[in-house]
């Protein structure tokens with residue numbers, strides 16, 4: 312295809328501003344999906360996705376569109392929506408020349424609107440601002456057109472207005488894409504270079520890799536090479552999605568499509584990598600390859616120890632489709648055999664955990680998530696700590712923690728409440744701008760550990776749901792961090808160890824000891840529960856011993872009731888974990904770990 316008639320674009324928006332709905336309308340308007348098929352087809356796909364646990368949704372769809380009698384090929388590239396997957400978003404953007412910046416006409420600009428816009432600008436994309444949901448009675452298109460125009464420059468009249476629900480304005484938008492976005496440029500005769508912006512495992516076809524060709528041409532049956540790993544594969548199939556996968560005779564400059572090589576593991580076909588010809592390789596990779604970096608770690612343990620092999624197989628399977636998932640076996644005195652698993656963020660953790668439980672029928676305990684720390688010991692060794700119980704003993708010179716820069720958008724009346732929250736979380740303010748009279752953008756640098764867990768919930772509750780948040784990794788800082796241990800009858804329970812800021816260690820200790828006192832049943836003997844930093848005890852609770860035998864209570868009562876009691880005790884025993892001499896019900900671990 313001649314690059315002059317190609318337009319590559321993506322839709323960027325804050326969550327729920329209507330990206331998918333608009334994409335569906337475009338598929339209809341361009342005739343790629345027939346109106347009648349629309350619903351059935353997409354629902355079918357969702358079912359398959361659920362049943363097989365794979366994503367087969369088109370990651371990039373090619374749509375024909377005619378303007379002034381000339382036929383064009385529009386490639387719409389899908390971007391993942393959540394902050395955990397920012398790197399993948401940035402790769403999708405790098406595959407386009409333009410972006411539709413979609414804003415809900417009843418909501419206005421939100422934090423991810425800005426974050427995505429900045430990312431699109433860093434990739435030098437041409438931006439088409441669009442207000443969506445103009446059919447809503449609460450829409451204020453005039454107000455927000457002005458906000459958008461002042462944000463990106465330009466006139467409010469130039470902001471397009473559409474409704475993904477009714478389809479109004481969608482055809483005008485498609486015309487605008489053809490007219491305003493630049494054609495792709497590249498060297499047709501140079502060695503091939505194509506960027507991988509997505510890579511999906513399909514149980515029938517193996518890994519399907521989505522690429523954007525920058526230079527040269529890729530053809531079926533030739534051997535290709537991945538430039539970051541130098542692995543080579545045969546191209547079994549190459550084609551475009553429209554939206555069904557349609558094989559072609561190759562992909563040239565500016566084209567977007569998919570490759571199939573028969574590899575079975577997405578780690579061999581990584582987002583951000585450059586594909587070239589093995590025989591005539593390019594000299595330089597395209598910019599931007601980055602290993603996905605886990606930010607949050609948690610221990611995952613099967614509640615039933617005999618499920619351990621199933622858990623290992625399940626993780627192996629999920630990794631085929633998730634290059635960012637990392638794990639290694641670990642053992643816990645309290646929880647037995649499990650894995651320490653690294654995630655991109657909490658959403659990623661929740662998704663993986665839910666898939667393990669739903670698709671593989673596992674019952675899991677996950678330990679309180681933590682970030683990764685760098686600890687410099689007395690002999691100047693640097694230790695990476697992903698599990699608090701592995702925090703080095705002895706004298707420590709320095710502890711570093713990961714930082715993020717966060718952007719918060721909110722109505723200006725909440726500035727005070729937001730500042731207070733950020734200060735509590737050890738944030739440093741970077742700046743503040745008024746987007747309009749009543750809307751403010753605040754920038755903070757915060758420790759990742761302080762925002763990754765409940766920060767967003769806190770922010771929402773302090774602003775009646777009006778604030779939005781976006782953040783990205785921003786280096787490290789040295790901080791006054793300590794490890795707090797929890798001891799039952801003098802024995803340390805590794806699963807409850809946590810690394811916290813010194814000022815918060817005491818409240819963590821008090822909270823954990825109190826919670827455990829409520830959760831652990833009384834035993835034959837007294838059980839002290841302590842929290843400690845090193846050998847220094849910072850909090851203590853006591854579980855008093857049981858005085859009477861349970862059976863004594865119903866002495867003289869009928870025998871079947873006694874039997875029931877004994878059965879019940881046995882039942883209870885099964886689900887106990889013994890820590891030292893203390894029997895701790897499984898539920899106590901789950902409850903104690905779930906709400907920290």
Ligand code: GTP
Nearest residue numbers: 326327328329330331332392443444447474475476
């Ligand atoms: P994904 O992140 O890809 O799921 O898309 P999204 O969150 O950007 O938005 P989605 O398309 O799922 O739409 C969010 C909600 O807004 C849905 O309930 C849609 O039905 C609704 N919606 C989308 N477009 C319109 C519109 O033009 N008018 C009205 N009234 N509702 C809309």
